[in-house]
Amino acid sequence: MSKRVLVAGASGFTGALAAQIVWDHPGLELVAATSRGDAGKRLTDLHSRYRAEIELTELDLENLPEVDAAIVAYPHGAAAPTVAALRERGILVVDLSADFRLRDRETYERWYGQHGAPDLFGAGVYGLSELYRDELREATLVATPGCYPTASVLALAPLAEQGLLGEVFVSAMQGTSGYGRSSDDLVHFSNMTENAFPYKTEGHRHRPEIEQELTALGSPAPVTFVPHLVPLDQGELATCFATLAEATSADAVRGLYAERYADEPFVHVLDGPPNLRAVRATNECHVYVTVEERGRVMAFAAIDNIWKGASGQGVQNLNLMLGLDETEGLL
Amino acid sequence: MSKRVLVAGASGFTGALAAQIVWDHPGLELVAATSRGDAGKRLTDLHSRYRAEIELTELDLENLPEVDAAIVAYPHGAAAPTVAALRERGILVVDLSADFRLRDRETYERWYGQHGAPDLFGAGVYGLSELYRDELREATLVATPGCYPTASVLALAPLAEQGLLGEVFVSAMQGTSGYGRSSDDLVHFSNMTENAFPYKTEGHRHRPEIEQELTALGSPAPVTFVPHLVPLDQGELATCFATLAEATSADAVRGLYAERYADEPFVHVLDGPPNLRAVRATNECHVYVTVEERGRVMAFAAIDNIWKGASGQGVQNLNLMLGLDETEGLL
């Protein structure tokens, strides 16, 4: 029997996609998709590319439909109280915001401000399925990673796990869906076409998240990180440079990656550089690693920022939490 | 000595371009560029592609700097009162809005609502330089045509002047700069890339303007018109179909066009279909005409919608009003 799922915040890019994936999922039933500003509209009228036949409603926590799980696609900070309310009602929650990703309270407060549900701080399992699969099967609250950490950590994990990472530098690029629907001038087509630029050069809050996870894997490397916006819709590339803690050949490094990801359904280790079109509208992560002439590693990971970087990974986590096949509804 | 010019409403796409053209113009001095919402910002910070070294200020009609002329780039309806105030002070005005384009008051009210300066209604000279050059030299108030009428009327004028137009159908396309800076979801890069669509299918207010001008030229043809938005920034194409009032060969039609536009500095009659890149960031209008197998005319006109379709044409008009060379600052 299908599990009943609610998607809260379904009018934005990631929430709408989450609703659509749940709609198409053979093991899930989309019971409700909510939105404050767009209640009353059909999902497909907001996002013509989607087909889910559902009308958005307001979320009423006092009169929730009966559901097994919820995916929450609220802005950072706003998510925590709703997540807490849903958890109080015994509902499994996959949160797409940053509110439960960081394990250090001070770091959270520095980058995001006061937490909206202090009692639950740190209660989430970090939803990078490839790293925390066992914990996710038991989880009741999952913090889906940010898109940049997803790509960056998957690009570097096989080295981090061996303690091989020295210094790490990540230059990442992303399409405009990562900027959210609440558009400003910057993502007006007239400004974005034939344009590209770095942003958040003085510090992006995904950096501490990347460091947290590389440290957890065994490589407490300081990370330098800068993101760029490029003129495309969906797609993200992490280009990672790293010095090696000990000299390792390109072949040995490739061997580590091949072995580490051999059984992963969504992570594919390529034998050449990845491209964003290949992963568009998929839950895949394409990884390529090489050691260049100067002995430094270059590791690349390409994902769709709203699929594997948000909603697709969210459903991957939900599959694990609900005991479904991890890939169900995602291939 | 340079003429002193004010640009009112310089934060939007057309106003900013007007300010930049005036800035670069050897015969004009940009005395002030005003904006309500963005006063205090530098033009180049709002529009990084422009280089005019000027800070936007608020327009204060009681303390106007001394200027010879003003270009007003306000929204339709909002322009008229400011235009009237500037005219009262003896300032020559080029208005980029629709407020002084239509000569029939009822038509104006149907499409735009109450007029903001009823006493001045109809007082503007229609600023399609190629049609009204003599009047423009004497004008004190000029209504710069809409972008679609500019392209459509230039595409059809040689036939209209000969009374040769039968039925007219215009399918036009335009880039997102035509949609203005006040973005909605529609022009978010993520929605516009890989997309295109017709809009205002139940009636676009540029249709009566096209009919007005074709009628003035001698062909009171009913016009069917529909615009499309396509994924580019600057550029507009009018694809015009027309039946001929009397059978005319392709060669004869081409001869009419060649003759009509032989001395026009900005209208170039091509011997093959135009393309938008060729006119991008120029004040040119590229026209191509043919008579297809079924005996109907196909006439195409390509312009840059914010240059020849707005601000470039505005300065072309200003040149005429001020007794400067028509092409000054525009080549």
Added chain:
Amino acid sequence: MSKRVLVAGASGFTGALAAQIVWDHPGLELVAATSRGDAGKRLTDLHSRYRAEIELTELDLENLPEVDAAIVAYPHGAAAPTVAALRERGILVVDLSADFRLRDRETYERWYGQHGAPDLFGAGVYGLSELYRDELREATLVATPGCYPTASVLALAPLAEQGLLGEVFVSAMQGTSGYGRSSDDLVHFSNMTENAFPYKTEGHRHRPEIEQELTALGSPAPVTFVPHLVPLDQGELATCFATLAEATSADAVRGLYAERYADEPFVHVLDGPPNLRAVRATNECHVYVTVEERGRVMAFAAIDNIWKGASGQGVQNLNLMLGLDETEGLL
């Protein structure tokens, strides 16, 4: 049991998509995908967005694998001999080229030159599923319509069937996938971005195909047709103007459309203008019709030019020929 299918010419945009759709189709088995120039390569290496795990091979007509049906994606003119050879071996054929679309030999020769299999000329059923469903169920050779005729005829069929069409003018636009993989300068990204243009203004060979079909439906209207290339990959819009043979209200016209397409699985009549993103990578055709103020019809049809305009429609036809559900593998 799955039907065995061969795709001939699988390296181009339409052939590769046909192979991918067959690969994903629950009722079909992709036995071989052939290519002259790219034999030995994997499909996914040529087109990274596809996932079919198949290596392209050369087509050897003397050593064909056992197959029930073939989709032929060869250039016009080149398709006919291979189609004939496949038919001789009793294989059902869906041809994506123009070789079997036209029913008048003289017209064919004028636009395409000498036919490559004269004995089979006219033997194909025109594969616009919505018009020829019954014939398609019995067909052994199907000529899949051109992309522009698909959109244009679906946009106008409800009127044509009632004999209501007067004069017809079609302005269509299409993305660069319609230009084929054998690129010339024109479709280099640097030339196409921020560009758009009409082409084949002196006559496009899809016009006689549109006229053939409107005539067959009961409206022998002369058609004026011009296509445009716009800066996107997949997508096509037909903007059709028509005078009405007798005055008909917008409501009555809409009623005709609603009724005509009520049961069509892929044709959706919208209550507002269509957009290309909504049909991207689908087999849908979105139609909108209105009667504008001058009493003329404007009818729009949006399709994905390589799906409903080529390979998707090809599989829709194949489903009918093989007795499968018409929508199988296409939703």
Added chain:
Amino acid sequence: MSKRVLVAGASGFTGALAAQIVWDHPGLELVAATSRGDAGKRLTDLHSRYRAEIELTELDLENLPEVDAAIVAYPHGAAAPTVAALRERGILVVDLSADFRLRDRETYERWYGQHGAPDLFGAGVYGLSELYRDELREATLVATPGCYPTASVLALAPLAEQGLLGEVFVSAMQGTSGYGRSSDDLVHFSNMTENAFPYKTEGHRHRPEIEQELTALGSPAPVTFVPHLVPLDQGELATCFATLAEATSADAVRGLYAERYADEPFVHVLDGPPNLRAVRATNECHVYVTVEERGRVMAFAAIDNIWKGASGQGVQNLNLMLGLDETEGLL
């Protein structure tokens, strides 16, 4: 009196732009623009965005028109013999190829193969005007730098000159005009839209050029370099990470940049991240530098790859060689 200039190889993206800049240049006369494959065509027919009224001719070294200088826009390897022949005739040469950039013969041969004019090897002055201005004034043969070295070296020069560079990592992105006109599948609009990818991950020949110049400036730092292609036409961004040889504050680093580039006409040090639209179709280089939390430098440089990264810089060099104002024809 104007200096007479020949552009050899004017059909490609950089050669055509060089011809256009010379055409518009008040101090230069475009005497001839040559092309092997496109002789007989007008420049504007090949590149509709340009307006130079010149027909391409074949280069005949035995019957050269009288010229003072030549800009050679040939492929790497093919340029050297023509450069040598022009130099023999006493003509000043600005070469846009790589043939005279490298000062180490072995390095040249490793990356480019046998040199086409061994006697002239190393005879060129490296045409990064900001570094070699004095030498360029005396030069008879100038090797215009590659686009990536232009951006990367300008981004890092103020630190390199102080010996402050530790380890250097450069992630650069570029539009498709950098890929040249001889298109392959990769730059077909259908493949490039909504796509982006790293390339030459196993070693790009611009790396030794960057190392050569940083070493010459005083920082013999090993450089790790990887370029990306992104979906735009003209524009290039170098994102440079560097460790500092000694700890230096962000303010001190910014001071170095401000001072170093204070008098440069084309290099602008910004107080925030650069964007590619701001430098499109200009000879400017926009630089931004910061020191991030981990104490590493991030330095960004944005240029137009065919202007400051090729033809614009070529004319900047030519101005210096001819004793003209360095900025003439380039503002």
